[in-house]
Amino acid sequence: MSLKSIPLFSALTERMKWLSQRQSVLSQNIANSDTPGYRASDLKPQSFEDLVKGSKEAKVYMASTSEGHIVNEQKKPFNPKVEREHYEVTPAGNAVVLEDQMMKLADTQMQYQMTTSLYKKQVGLLKTALGRGR
Amino acid sequence: MDLLKSIKLAAAGMKAQGERMRVISENLANKDSVGRTPEQDPYRRKIITFKNNLDRELNAQKVEVDKITEDKSEFQKRFDPSHPAADEEGYVKTPNVNSLVELMDMKETQRSYKANIQTIEASKRMIAQTLDILR
Numbered sequence: 001m002s003l004k005s006i007p008l009f010s011a012l013t014e015r016m017k018w019l020s021q022r023q024s025v026l027s028q029n030i031a032n033s034d035t036p037g038y039r040a041s042d043l044k045p046q047s048f049e050d051l052v053k054g055s056k057e058a059k060v061y062m063a064s065t066s067e068g069h070i071v072n073e074q075k076k077p078f079n080p081k082v083e084r085e086h087y088e089v090t091p092a093g094n095a096v097v098l099e100d101q102m103m104k105l106a107d108t109q110m111q112y113q114m115t116t117s118l119y120k121k122q123v124g125l126l127k128t129a130l131g132r133g134r
Numbered sequence: 135m136d137l138l139k140s141i142k143l144a145a146a147g148m149k150a151q152g153e154r155m156r157v158i159s160e161n162l163a164n165k166d167s168v169g170r171t172p173e174q175d176p177y178r179r180k181i182i183t184f185k186n187n188l189d190r191e192l193n194a195q196k197v198e199v200d201k202i203t204e205d206k207s208e209f210q211k212r213f214d215p216s217h218p219a220a221d222e223e224g225y226v227k228t229p230n231v232n233s234l235v236e237l238m239d240m241k242e243t244q245r246s247y248k249a250n251i252q253t254i255e256a257s258k259r260m261i262a263q264t265l266d267i268l269r
Contacts, residue, residue: 016264017136019260020135020136020137020140020260021136023136023137023140023253023256023257023260024136024137024139024140024143024194026140026253027140027141027143027144027147027250027253027257028140028143028194028195028196030144030147030246030249030250030253031143031144031146031147031148031150031196031197031250031253032147032184032186032195032197033147033246033249034150034151034154034184034197034242034243034246035184035185035186035197036183036184036185038186038195098245098246098249101249102249102252105252105253105256106256108256109256109259109260112260112263113263116263116264116266116267119267120266120267123267
């Protein structure tokens with residue numbers, strides 16, 4: 001049994017993956033905040049349903065025994081999407097609102113902190129169950 | 135890893151902004167550089183443009199300096215007949231640098247640079263938090 005088969009751990013891992021990818025999307029937006037014609041993008045919000053679905057690992061994939069076999073994609077990474085609605089576009093066509101991006105960055109950070117704390121708490125619970133709790 | 139990727143992206147942004155700062159300081163420093171003879175042109179303002187370039191290694195849109203071009207707008211004129219570079223009517227061509235525009239650009243550069251630094255700090259904190267789980 002790996003830690004991944006515990007639903008909460010796997011959900012938290014998924015969440016951390018999503019948050020770290022969002023962080024890189026946001027940093028891409030911020031770095032391009034003066035590039036003409038650049039439009040900000042963001043990830044689709046992760047729903048609780050997705051987290052719960054992600055924790056189920058009951059799917060069975062066909063084994064690929066030859067290189068010609070099409071491998072079933074096991075887990076798709078989260079795709080960044082260019083935002084359609086902008087409320088501020090510069091004359092050069094840049095649609096990155098720095099304040100907006102910083103807000104999202106702070107939000108991502110807080111969520112990440114929460115996720116890692118929950119993870120630590122869960123590890124603590126397991127330690128308690130093992131009889132060597134703090 | 136996504137967090138390291140975000141640090142690299144922000145660093146590329148900082149590099150581009152640093153280059154922009156250099157161009158701005160060049161413009162500002164040469165604000166009064168006029169020619170020596172009436173035929174000689176004074177300093178021409180430089181413009182920097184950015185582009186985003188897909189970095190295959192990072193698989194992300196990295197910002198890069200596109201090119202540094204010259205501002206083709208007309209030179210300003212100042213009446214100063216005693217100047218060696220003055221034409222027959224007594225006007226001296228002065229650079230097409232507007233210090234107000236440059237200072238505005240400088241402020242924007244600073245703001246973007248700071249935003250990139252904050253991104254790096256945020257990513258760094260997130261990595262530290264991940265490592266904290268191990269403890």
